[in-house]
Amino acid sequence: MRASRLLTILMTLQTRGLVTATELAEQLEVSVRTVYRDVEALGAAGVPVYAERGSAGGYRLLEGFRTRINGLTHDEADALFLAGLPGPAAELGLGAVVASAQLKLQAGLPAELRGRVNRAQLRFHLDTPGWYREADRSPDLARIAAAVWTDRRIRVHYRRWRGEVTRELEPYGLVLKAGAWYLVARTVQAGEHRDRTYRVVRIEELEVLDEVFERDPDFDLPTYWQDWSRDFVEQLRAIRADVLINPDVYAWVRDLFGAYVADTVEASAGKPLPDGRVRADLPIESIEVAVAELLQLGPNVEVLGPPELRAALADAARATAARYA
Template sequence: MRASRLLTILLTLQTRGLVTATELAEQLEVSVRTVYRDVEALGAAGVPVYAERGPAGGYRLLEGFRTRINGLTQDEADALFLTGLPGPAAELGLGAVVASAQLKVQAGLPAELRDRVGRAQLRFHLDAPGWHREADRSPELARIAGAVWTDRRIRVRYRRWAGEVTRDLEPYGLVLKAGAWYLVARTVREGEHRDRTYRVVRIEELDVLDEMFERDPSFDLPAYWRAWSQDFVEQLRPILADVLVTEDARAMVRHLFGAHVADTVEASAGEPLPDGRVRADFPIETIEVAVPELLRLGPQIEILGPPELRARVAAEARATAARYA
């Protein structure tokens, strides 16, 4: 366990430069006193680590010192090359860079671990797009990624459902979701700065401006995406239909309609009726969209409301029955 801590301290100092004992203790989940002892052990082993005193001080490695990555376990070596995404990296214009970096890391591994890395690459593959849809293809993706890297403002002509708009944006990050790329950016308007999400494939024109912007240091891309995704799903199905569902239907909902619908049904489900059905809320987008969706569940679901939805589903069911009469 201590050997793992010593390696973590060494690689952290090598990666980050100056690091305080408190930061190391929080990362390792040990006491500051334990960090002191571990740093002393590194020094005794010949690692050139020294302390900088004062309020802004901490531990640092002697400039120019580097260590080979030879402390990986077999499991870590197996997982190392599963973290890469060669397809998306190539779309961002980084395919050659990623391949070069992987070669350099692989060259630094002991021979027995290099073989395990090759085995992992032969046995596992990530296919990001979902079924029944193709991955987004945007000729502007690499240029957008370049603006994200260099903190350059961009001007886009963006295709919305309601028509096209032109926006000046501060590009904060890119997110790949089920084969679709999304740009998270801050709008640049006088007196207004709002974070928004844009589907990259809908960007019709792009100008990378000479103007730089200063990133908000408090912005957290993963946290923003989690919150935006939750809001997006909820806004996509703003209407709650009142339904009676069988146990079989409840088992099918998650597969057919996703986690948000299934979780809403389960959270709102009442006590079972004598026939085994339960009354629950079912999120829908619109009446028109809900009719063919709910018909997929056949007699396993009964719509109680809204009345228009019940009437439309009943009419479709009668027309279907008449077709097969």
């Protein structure tokens, strides 16, 4: 266990540079005192690690020191190349770079682990788009990615649901979600900085500006995306339908409408009625969208309210029955 910690500390210092003992302790889930002992052990083993004192201090390796990657376990080698996304990397203009990096990494591995990596690549493939839809294609994606890398401001003409807008943005990051690329960017409106999300395929025109912006050091892309995704779904499905639903179709609800809707239904469900159904809240986007969605559940769901949704579903059911009469 300690050998694994020592290797993790070594690789962290090699990739990140200056790291505090507190950061290492949180990463390793150990005490700061344990980190002190582990760093001392690395120094005793000949690793040139030293401490920088002061409030902005921490541990770092002697400049120029590098170690070969020969401490990977079999499982780590198996998983190493499963993280690679050749398709998206090529869309970002990094296909050749990723291939070159993988080749160099493989060359640095022992022969046995190189064989395990090759086996993983032959046996597993990641296909990011969802079923029945194609991945987004944008001619500007590589240029946007370059602006993200170099902290360059961009000017975009963007097609929204409510019309088109032109904005200057500070591009902070790109996210690939179910085959769709999203740009996370900061904009200044009325003197206030706002973080927004833009679907890349809806960018009609792009201009990369010469101006360089200073990134907010506290901005964390994964945290932002997690919070934004949750808020987006909650705002999109702000209306609650009062339904009687058959618990046997919970899994179907999850597949059709996603985790947020399914979790809300299950959490709000009351005690089963004599016929087995339960009363629950079901988040919907609008009356029109809900009609199309709930018809997929057939008689397994009955809408009690709002009244306009119940009436719309009844009209759709009668029209469907008449069509097949």
